[in-house]
Amino acid sequence: xxxxxxxxxxxxxxxxxxxxxxxxxxxxxxxxxxxxxxxxxxxxxxxxxxxxxxxxxxxxxxxxxxxxxxxxxxxxxxxxxxxxxxxxxxxxxxxxxxxxxxxxxxxxxxxxxxxxxxxxxxxxxxxxxxxxxxxxxxxxxxxxxxxxxxxx
Numbered sequence: 001x002x003x004x005x006x007x008x009x010x011x012x013x014x015x016x017x018x019x020x021x022x023x024x025x026x027x028x029x030x031x032x033x034x035x036x037x038x039x040x041x042x043x044x045x046x047x048x049x050x051x052x053x054x055x056x057x058x059x060x061x062x063x064x065x066x067x068x069x070x071x072x073x074x075x076x077x078x079x080x081x082x083x084x085x086x087x088x089x090x091x092x093x094x095x096x097x098x099x100x101x102x103x104x105x106x107x108x109x110x111x112x113x114x115x116x117x118x119x120x121x122x123x124x125x126x127x128x129x130x131x132x133x134x135x136x137x138x139x140x141x142x143x144x145x146x147x148x149x150x151x152x
Contacts, residue, residue, distance in 0.1 A: 015082050018091035019075045021066055021135075026093050026104040034091035035109040042115030044122035048106040050099045058142035064096040064105065067134035077128045085121035086112050092125060094135055 018034040028047055035043055052059055067073075078090050092108040099105060108125050112118040137149040 015087045015090055016075065016078050017089050018093065019071060019078060020093045021071050021074070022093060022095055023097040024095075026095050026107050028104070028107055031091045031093060031107045031109040035089040035111040037088040037111045039113065040088040040111035040118070041113050042118035043109065043111040044115075044118040045107065045109040046122055046126045047104060048126070050101050050103045050105055052101045054139060054141075057145070059101060060140050060142050061098065061100055062137055062139045063098050064094070065136050065138070066094075066096050070094075070134050073133045074129060077132055078125065080128065081110070081121050081125045084124065085110070085117055087121055088112055090121075090125065092129060094129070094133070096135070 018031065028045065032043070032045060035045075050059070050062060074092055074094070078092060081087060082090060088111045090108075090110050092106075094106045095104065106126070106129070108122060108129065110118050110121040110125060112121055134150075138146065139149065140146045
């Protein structure tokens with residue numbers, strides 16, 4: 001039987017619905033569908049896209065790579081968010097491989113009983129994912145230079 005989820009630590013079934021690192025294009029609809037919950041009054045999504053500039057330099061393309069433990073680390077981050085917020089459902093997917101400007105790099109979603117909780121939990125999820133999960137970005141700029149940016 002599902003528990004009412006008005007307080008952290010009380011969950012309906014398993015709130016982590018989708019965790020993944022993929023070489024294929026990401027889908028906002030998939031993440032939104034994964035976090036749908038009839039008991040949730042608020043759903044927050046974050047979509048990270050490849051932008052055409054960084055630090056004043058034009059970005060031509062980039063590539064993401066990850067450590068073999070990245071998906072397990074992503075789940076650990078998700079578990080911490082679930083423990084801190086009244087999460088009904090949570091999903092997070094990150095892309096690796098070659099991406100072009102405009103491609104989706106990361107999509108995360110959280111549903112909670114109320115909107116403020118959903119916003120806060122989603123913000124915590126993406127911020128911790130970017131700082132703690134071993135995923136690295138290799139950017140190639142229009143002037144021929146390149147740089148590596150690490151997640152942790």
